[in-house]
Amino acid sequence: RKEVEQDPGPFNVPEGATVAFNCTYSNSASQSFFWYRQDCRKEPKLLMSVYSSGNEDGRFTAQLNRASQYISLLIRDSKLSDSATYLCVVTSSGGSYIPTFGRGTSLIVHP
């Protein structure tokens, strides 16, 4: 089983739609969770951290379910500019903090 798994998509949605991505992780000792966004031919950029209680940033909501070992990202009112690849990152601590990236979920928002 891969350490961090994501549905690669693509998710093809119209503007204004709500879309949700999930990411599962295998290491129950994982400590930190993030969503990054990567545009084509660009570097990954932090979108948001994921906290145990769930957190929201504008149209974006992230949630963590430790029991089932997954995190989710919900995007409401999708914009054309949301088109990108969304990377799930899980960091574990075994003496050093090892970040593991998922392969990413591609989102295409069309007019």
Next chain:
Amino acid sequence: DTAVSQTPKYLVTQMGNDKSIKCEQNLGHDTMYWYKQDSKKFLKIMFSYNNKELIINETVPNRFSPKSPDKAHLNLHINSLELGDSAVYFCASSRTSGVSYEQYFGPGTRLTVT
């Protein structure tokens, strides 16, 4: 000011050559990383340095050698380049002494080996 910078941005070279990629961060972070993103877009960690000491060394050919002269710099030297080394290499940095470990990435170096 650019937080994490890499040079060069593009690198085209022939098989068998030796090349280096430089990375600098001005965020005051104590941990730096090198990642490789292949043609399938999978981002895989190669190395991590914390306060100039190697803390992560994933399964990477020993042709790849990272060097950290100080906390703000982490360079990657590659010997005897092979076709399979063609990829985008990203440098990143983070703080690992606190609760949050968000990483900040450089713009990437697109390496093409011919």
